[in-house]
Amino acid sequence: MTGGSKKSQKGKSKSNSKSKSESKKKFDFNNFDSRALERDMWILGRLMSGQEFKTVDEYNDFYRKANESGAISNFQPNTVEDHAQYLAYEAFSKEGGERRKIAMQALEISENCPDAYVILAEMERDNKRKIELYTKGVKAGEKVLGKEIFDRNKGKFWGIIETRPYMRAMEGLAGSLWNSGQLDRTQEIYERLMELNPEDNQGNRYPLLLLYMYRKNFEKAKKFLLQYDEDGAEWNYSKALFLFLTSGITLESKIAIRKAFESNKYVPALLLTEGKLPPQGNYITIGEPDEAVSYVMVSRNLWLRELDAIKWLVNEFSAYIGDERKVPGQFRDR
Numbered sequence: 001m002t003g004g005s006k007k008s009q010k011g012k013s014k015s016n017s018k019s020k021s022e023s024k025k026k027f028d029f030n031n032f033d034s035r036a037l038e039r040d041m042w043i044l045g046r047l048m049s050g051q052e053f054k055t056v057d058e059y060n061d062f063y064r065k066a067n068e069s070g071a072i073s074n075f076q077p078n079t080v081e082d083h084a085q086y087l088a089y090e091a092f093s094k095e096g097g098e099r100r101k102i103a104m105q106a107l108e109i110s111e112n113c114p115d116a117y118v119i120l121a122e123m124e125r126d127n128k129r130k131i132e133l134y135t136k137g138v139k140a141g142e143k144v145l146g147k148e149i150f151d152r153n154k155g156k157f158w159g160i161i162e163t164r165p166y167m168r169a170m171e172g173l174a175g176s177l178w179n180s181g182q183l184d185r186t187q188e189i190y191e192r193l194m195e196l197n198p199e200d201n202q203g204n205r206y207p208l209l210l211l212y213m214y215r216k217n218f219e220k221a222k223k224f225l226l227q228y229d230e231d232g233a234e235w236n237y238s239k240a241l242f243l244f245l246t247s248g249i250t251l252e253s254k255i256a257i258r259k260a261f262e263s264n265k266y267v268p269a270l271l272l273t274e275g276k277l278p279p280q281g282n283y284i285t286i287g288e289p290d291e292a293v294s295y296v297m298v299s300r301n302l303w304l305r306e307l308d309a310i311k312w313l314v315n316e317f318s319a320y321i322g323d324e325r326k327v328p329g330q331f332r333d334r
Contacts, residue, residue: 033282035115035168039089042161043075046082080110081144085165088115099123114141114165121172127179134173141166150196157196167193171202178211187211206234207298213238214302218246233264233287234295241302244309257316266292268317271303271310 047066053059066072077083084106091102092115100123106116117137121130145166150157157163174189190208194200205228212221221242228235237260243253260267266289270277277293277300284291303310 033092036089036092038161038164039086040072042085042089043072045161046075046078047071081112084110084113084116088113088119088165091116091119111136112140112144114138114144114169118165118168118172121176127176130176131173131180134169134176137169138166138173141169154196155198158199158201163196167197167202171204174204175207178207183211183215187215200228206238206295209235209238209242210299210302213242213245214305218242222246231259231263233260233267233291236260236263237267237295238299240313241299241306241309244312245306249312254316257313258320261317261320263287264292264295265321267295268313270296271300271313 044063044066048062051062053062075086077086087102087106087109091099091106094102099119103116103119106113114137117133117140121133121137124130124133141163145163149160149163153160153163158167170189170193174186174193177183177189178186187208190204190211193202193204194208205224209221209224209228212218212224225239225242236256240253240256240260243250243256247253264287270289270292273296277297278289280293280297281290284294303313
């Protein structure tokens with residue numbers, strides 16, 4: 001089973017204009033890394049240090065003036081840690097060798113830059129090396145943030161922008177540990193992330209639910225499904241699988257799998273695809289193939305391990321689309 005963040009954000013920004021007609025480049029949303037957008041909010045937080053706002057209007061006025069005066073665009077970091085993080089945000093807006101180079105520059109300025117380790121880990125192919133880099137990122141984050149912020153802000157961690165590099169390093173470490181078979185540690189990290197940020201802006205609930213089922217911890221899976229009851233393809237397919245594994249073919253499981261098909265019809269085919277999956281983009285479109293790829297990347301091994309479940313899915317899907325001939329023969333109910 002492949003672990004890791006279900007929604008990768010490896011940023012790319014292409015620049016290849018060579019003539020006046022090409023000077024206005026089309027913005028490639030799919031290859032844009034949204035993490036680069038955090039920089040202005042992070043800078044604003046630095047500029048607001050020591051400020052007290054009594055009303056929302058005062059805050060908005062401060063932001064407007066900071067933006068109009070160039071205080072944000074011309075921001076100069078005051079500490080080595082801030083300088084390194086500033087470069088990390090710049091790296092998120094680049095691609096390939098340039099991205100790696102800027103991340104390395106950030107670490108030369110300060111070793112306490114979690115996002116720089118995250119960037120290098122994402123570009124690394126060797127999973128053992130990924131674990132080493134993410135681990136360094138986690139430790140750097142703990143050092144920069146200090147113990148007090150964890151105690152004081154548990155439950156609303158993501159809302160503090162300075163915590164996000166640490167959270168990204170933790171998320172990446174969990175996925176890489178999962179890929180190496182270290183499931184105890186993987187579960188511990190995902191649960192810690194959910195404890196720090198129950199609203200789960202990162203989407204860690206999706207792999208954690210699958211991990212519970214993969215380890216046959218159905219009691220925790222059940223509580224999790226009740227806690228985060230939602231309507232989306234990834235949740236719907238996992239909920240249907242949970243119901244089948246715990247209760248078999250019932251009216252409830254049949255309703256659940258039909259609801260999953262309606263939320264994304266591309267998942268079944270991808271679950272049965274042999275070999276490599278299509279590349280995952282930076283953004284997920286509800287109901288489209290990229291959402292299906294995102295889910296199947298982390299769930300396919302679990303589904304295929306449960307042969308009765310995959311046969312049930314195939315039979316239900318063939319009935320749903322009304323043509324069993326479209327289903328691979330080895331997965332048909334004989």
